Amino acid sequence: MSDTPLSRMLSESETRRPDALTAFRLARKRFLSSDRVEMREIAADLGVSRTTLFRWVGSRDDLLVEICWSIAKPTLQHATAAADDLVGGDRIASIAEAFARSSIDAPFYREFLRREPERALRLNTTAASPFQERVIDHFASVIQEEVDERRLTSTLEVADLAYLVVRLLQSYAYADVIAGESPEPDKVRRSVSGFLRD
Known part of the structure:
Protein backbone atom coordinates (compact mmCIF):
# COMPACT_ATOMS: atom_id res chain seq x y z
CA MET A 1 0.00 0.00 0.00
CA SER A 2 1.25 3.44 -0.83
CA ASP A 3 1.27 6.31 1.60
CA THR A 4 -1.12 8.92 0.19
CA PRO A 5 -2.35 12.24 1.55
CA LEU A 6 -5.75 10.61 2.09
CA SER A 7 -4.35 7.68 4.05
CA ARG A 8 -2.33 10.07 6.23
CA MET A 9 -5.36 12.27 6.88
CA LEU A 10 -7.51 9.27 7.74
CA SER A 11 -4.93 7.94 10.19
CA GLU A 12 -4.51 11.38 11.74
CA SER A 13 -8.26 11.98 12.04
CA GLU A 14 -8.39 10.10 15.33
CA THR A 15 -5.64 12.24 16.85
CA ARG A 16 -6.31 15.43 14.95
CA ARG A 17 -7.09 18.46 17.06
CA PRO A 18 -10.54 19.99 16.67
CA ASP A 19 -10.81 23.23 14.72
CA ALA A 20 -13.45 25.54 13.22
CA LEU A 21 -14.34 23.04 10.51
CA THR A 22 -14.71 20.24 13.04
CA ALA A 23 -17.03 22.46 15.08
CA PHE A 24 -19.03 23.36 11.99
CA ARG A 25 -19.42 19.73 10.95
CA LEU A 26 -20.57 18.70 14.42
CA ALA A 27 -23.07 21.57 14.61
CA ARG A 28 -24.35 20.84 11.09
CA LYS A 29 -24.83 17.17 11.96
CA ARG A 30 -26.90 18.17 14.97
CA PHE A 31 -28.96 20.61 12.91
CA LEU A 32 -29.65 17.96 10.26
CA SER A 33 -30.75 15.60 13.04
CA SER A 34 -33.30 18.26 14.11
CA ASP A 35 -31.38 18.85 17.33
CA ARG A 36 -30.88 22.29 18.79
CA VAL A 37 -27.40 23.67 18.12
CA GLU A 38 -26.03 24.55 21.56
CA MET A 39 -22.61 26.15 21.78
CA ARG A 40 -21.96 24.81 25.28
CA GLU A 41 -22.60 21.22 24.15
CA ILE A 42 -20.50 21.55 21.00
CA ALA A 43 -17.59 22.99 22.98
CA ALA A 44 -17.85 20.16 25.51
CA ASP A 45 -17.99 17.50 22.79
CA LEU A 46 -14.90 18.98 21.14
CA GLY A 47 -13.07 19.36 24.44
CA VAL A 48 -12.54 23.10 24.00
CA SER A 49 -13.72 26.14 25.89
CA ARG A 50 -16.72 28.16 24.73
CA THR A 51 -14.36 31.08 24.19
CA THR A 52 -12.33 29.00 21.74
CA LEU A 53 -15.49 27.84 19.99
CA PHE A 54 -16.75 31.42 19.64
CA ARG A 55 -13.36 32.50 18.31
CA TRP A 56 -13.56 29.75 15.68
CA VAL A 57 -17.15 30.12 14.48
CA GLY A 58 -18.39 33.46 15.75
CA SER A 59 -21.69 33.65 17.57
Whole structure:
Protein backbone atom coordinates (compact mmCIF):
# COMPACT_ATOMS: atom_id res chain seq x y z
CA MET A 1 0.00 0.00 0.00
CA SER A 2 1.25 3.44 -0.83
CA ASP A 3 1.27 6.31 1.60
CA THR A 4 -1.12 8.92 0.19
CA PRO A 5 -2.35 12.24 1.55
CA LEU A 6 -5.75 10.61 2.09
CA SER A 7 -4.35 7.68 4.05
CA ARG A 8 -2.33 10.07 6.23
CA MET A 9 -5.36 12.27 6.88
CA LEU A 10 -7.51 9.27 7.74
CA SER A 11 -4.93 7.94 10.19
CA GLU A 12 -4.51 11.38 11.74
CA SER A 13 -8.26 11.98 12.04
CA GLU A 14 -8.39 10.10 15.33
CA THR A 15 -5.64 12.24 16.85
CA ARG A 16 -6.31 15.43 14.95
CA ARG A 17 -7.09 18.46 17.06
CA PRO A 18 -10.54 19.99 16.67
CA ASP A 19 -10.81 23.23 14.72
CA ALA A 20 -13.45 25.54 13.22
CA LEU A 21 -14.34 23.04 10.51
CA THR A 22 -14.71 20.24 13.04
CA ALA A 23 -17.03 22.46 15.08
CA PHE A 24 -19.03 23.36 11.99
CA ARG A 25 -19.42 19.73 10.95
CA LEU A 26 -20.57 18.70 14.42
CA ALA A 27 -23.07 21.57 14.61
CA ARG A 28 -24.35 20.84 11.09
CA LYS A 29 -24.83 17.17 11.96
CA ARG A 30 -26.90 18.17 14.97
CA PHE A 31 -28.96 20.61 12.91
CA LEU A 32 -29.65 17.96 10.26
CA SER A 33 -30.75 15.60 13.04
CA SER A 34 -33.30 18.26 14.11
CA ASP A 35 -31.38 18.85 17.33
CA ARG A 36 -30.88 22.29 18.79
CA VAL A 37 -27.40 23.67 18.12
CA GLU A 38 -26.03 24.55 21.56
CA MET A 39 -22.61 26.15 21.78
CA ARG A 40 -21.96 24.81 25.28
CA GLU A 41 -22.60 21.22 24.15
CA ILE A 42 -20.50 21.55 21.00
CA ALA A 43 -17.59 22.99 22.98
CA ALA A 44 -17.85 20.16 25.51
CA ASP A 45 -17.99 17.50 22.79
CA LEU A 46 -14.90 18.98 21.14
CA GLY A 47 -13.07 19.36 24.44
CA VAL A 48 -12.54 23.10 24.00
CA SER A 49 -13.72 26.14 25.89
CA ARG A 50 -16.72 28.16 24.73
CA THR A 51 -14.36 31.08 24.19
CA THR A 52 -12.33 29.00 21.74
CA LEU A 53 -15.49 27.84 19.99
CA PHE A 54 -16.75 31.42 19.64
CA ARG A 55 -13.36 32.50 18.31
CA TRP A 56 -13.56 29.75 15.68
CA VAL A 57 -17.15 30.12 14.48
CA GLY A 58 -18.39 33.46 15.75
CA SER A 59 -21.69 33.65 17.57
CA ARG A 60 -24.36 30.98 17.60
CA ASP A 61 -26.24 33.03 15.01
CA ASP A 62 -23.13 33.15 12.80
CA LEU A 63 -22.83 29.38 13.03
CA LEU A 64 -26.52 28.82 12.27
CA VAL A 65 -26.30 31.07 9.21
CA GLU A 66 -23.36 29.09 7.84
CA ILE A 67 -25.16 25.81 8.52
CA CYS A 68 -28.31 27.04 6.75
CA TRP A 69 -26.25 28.35 3.83
CA SER A 70 -24.32 25.08 3.54
CA ILE A 71 -27.70 23.43 2.92
CA ALA A 72 -29.24 26.21 0.82
CA LYS A 73 -26.34 26.71 -1.60
CA PRO A 74 -26.33 23.20 -3.11
CA THR A 75 -30.13 23.23 -3.08
CA LEU A 76 -30.14 26.42 -5.15
CA GLN A 77 -27.48 25.03 -7.47
CA HIS A 78 -29.46 21.83 -8.00
CA ALA A 79 -32.72 23.75 -8.57
CA THR A 80 -30.95 25.98 -11.09
CA ALA A 81 -29.49 23.02 -12.98
CA ALA A 82 -32.88 21.28 -12.99
CA ALA A 83 -34.47 24.36 -14.59
CA ASP A 84 -31.96 24.61 -17.45
CA ASP A 85 -34.59 23.58 -19.98
CA LEU A 86 -36.79 26.56 -19.02
CA VAL A 87 -36.34 30.20 -19.96
CA GLY A 88 -37.21 33.63 -18.64
CA GLY A 89 -39.70 33.96 -15.82
CA ASP A 90 -40.56 30.26 -15.98
CA ARG A 91 -36.94 29.36 -15.19
CA ILE A 92 -36.78 31.76 -12.25
CA ALA A 93 -40.18 30.56 -10.97
CA SER A 94 -39.10 26.93 -11.15
CA ILE A 95 -35.95 27.63 -9.14
CA ALA A 96 -37.92 29.62 -6.56
CA GLU A 97 -40.51 26.87 -6.17
CA ALA A 98 -37.87 24.15 -5.81
CA PHE A 99 -36.01 26.17 -3.20
CA ALA A 100 -39.20 26.93 -1.27
CA ARG A 101 -40.28 23.29 -1.45
CA SER A 102 -36.93 22.12 -0.07
CA SER A 103 -37.33 24.46 2.92
CA ILE A 104 -40.90 23.32 3.49
CA ASP A 105 -40.14 19.61 3.12
CA ALA A 106 -36.95 19.48 5.21
CA PRO A 107 -37.89 18.17 8.67
CA PHE A 108 -34.76 19.64 10.28
CA TYR A 109 -35.55 23.06 8.88
CA ARG A 110 -39.22 22.91 9.91
CA GLU A 111 -38.06 21.95 13.41
CA PHE A 112 -35.74 24.98 13.50
CA LEU A 113 -38.67 27.20 12.47
CA ARG A 114 -40.95 25.59 15.05
CA ARG A 115 -38.46 25.75 17.90
CA GLU A 116 -36.93 29.16 17.18
CA PRO A 117 -39.27 31.00 14.79
CA GLU A 118 -38.03 34.52 15.47
CA ARG A 119 -34.38 33.55 15.15
CA ALA A 120 -34.96 31.45 12.02
CA LEU A 121 -36.82 34.29 10.29
CA ARG A 122 -34.32 36.92 11.40
CA LEU A 123 -31.35 34.90 10.18
CA ASN A 124 -32.92 33.75 6.91
CA THR A 125 -35.15 36.61 5.81
CA THR A 126 -33.57 39.87 6.97
CA ALA A 127 -30.40 41.87 6.53
CA ALA A 128 -29.40 40.78 10.05
CA SER A 129 -27.30 38.06 8.45
CA PRO A 130 -25.68 37.39 5.07
CA PHE A 131 -28.01 34.46 4.29
CA GLN A 132 -30.74 36.43 2.53
CA GLU A 133 -28.18 38.47 0.61
CA ARG A 134 -26.57 35.26 -0.67
CA VAL A 135 -29.94 33.92 -1.82
CA ILE A 136 -30.73 37.23 -3.53
CA ASP A 137 -27.30 37.20 -5.19
CA HIS A 138 -27.98 33.72 -6.56
CA PHE A 139 -31.29 34.79 -8.05
CA ALA A 140 -29.72 37.99 -9.38
CA SER A 141 -27.10 35.98 -11.27
CA VAL A 142 -29.76 33.75 -12.84
CA ILE A 143 -31.98 36.73 -13.68
CA GLN A 144 -28.98 38.49 -15.22
CA GLU A 145 -28.37 35.45 -17.45
CA GLU A 146 -31.97 35.58 -18.63
CA VAL A 147 -31.77 39.34 -19.26
CA ASP A 148 -28.46 38.98 -21.12
CA GLU A 149 -29.98 36.28 -23.34
CA ARG A 150 -33.02 38.53 -23.93
CA ARG A 151 -35.35 35.93 -22.44
CA LEU A 152 -36.52 38.29 -19.71
CA THR A 153 -37.21 42.01 -19.74
CA SER A 154 -38.25 44.35 -16.97
CA THR A 155 -38.23 48.01 -16.11
CA LEU A 156 -36.75 47.07 -12.73
CA GLU A 157 -33.07 46.58 -12.03
CA VAL A 158 -31.88 42.97 -11.77
CA ALA A 159 -31.05 43.38 -8.06
CA ASP A 160 -34.57 44.67 -7.38
CA LEU A 161 -36.15 41.80 -9.30
CA ALA A 162 -34.07 39.29 -7.36
CA TYR A 163 -35.06 40.90 -4.07
CA LEU A 164 -38.75 40.75 -4.97
CA VAL A 165 -38.51 37.13 -6.13
CA VAL A 166 -36.90 36.15 -2.84
CA ARG A 167 -39.53 38.07 -0.86
CA LEU A 168 -42.34 36.31 -2.74
CA LEU A 169 -40.63 32.97 -2.11
CA GLN A 170 -40.26 33.72 1.60
CA SER A 171 -43.86 34.85 2.03
CA TYR A 172 -45.13 31.43 0.90
CA ALA A 173 -42.35 29.24 2.30
CA TYR A 174 -42.68 30.75 5.77
CA ALA A 175 -46.45 31.39 5.67
CA ASP A 176 -47.00 29.25 8.75
CA VAL A 177 -44.66 31.36 10.87
CA ILE A 178 -45.51 34.73 9.30
CA ALA A 179 -49.30 34.46 8.95
CA GLY A 180 -50.37 31.18 10.53
CA GLU A 181 -51.22 29.71 7.11
CA SER A 182 -49.92 26.58 5.40
CA PRO A 183 -46.72 26.98 3.38
CA GLU A 184 -47.51 26.63 -0.33
CA PRO A 185 -44.60 26.09 -2.74
CA ASP A 186 -46.98 25.84 -5.72
CA LYS A 187 -48.00 29.44 -5.11
CA VAL A 188 -44.34 30.43 -5.28
CA ARG A 189 -44.10 29.26 -8.89
CA ARG A 190 -47.39 30.87 -9.92
CA SER A 191 -46.62 34.16 -8.18
CA VAL A 192 -43.07 34.49 -9.46
CA SER A 193 -44.05 33.40 -12.95
CA GLY A 194 -46.91 35.90 -13.01
CA PHE A 195 -44.73 38.66 -11.62
CA LEU A 196 -42.06 38.12 -14.28
CA ARG A 197 -44.41 37.94 -17.26
CA ASP A 198 -43.77 40.50 -20.00
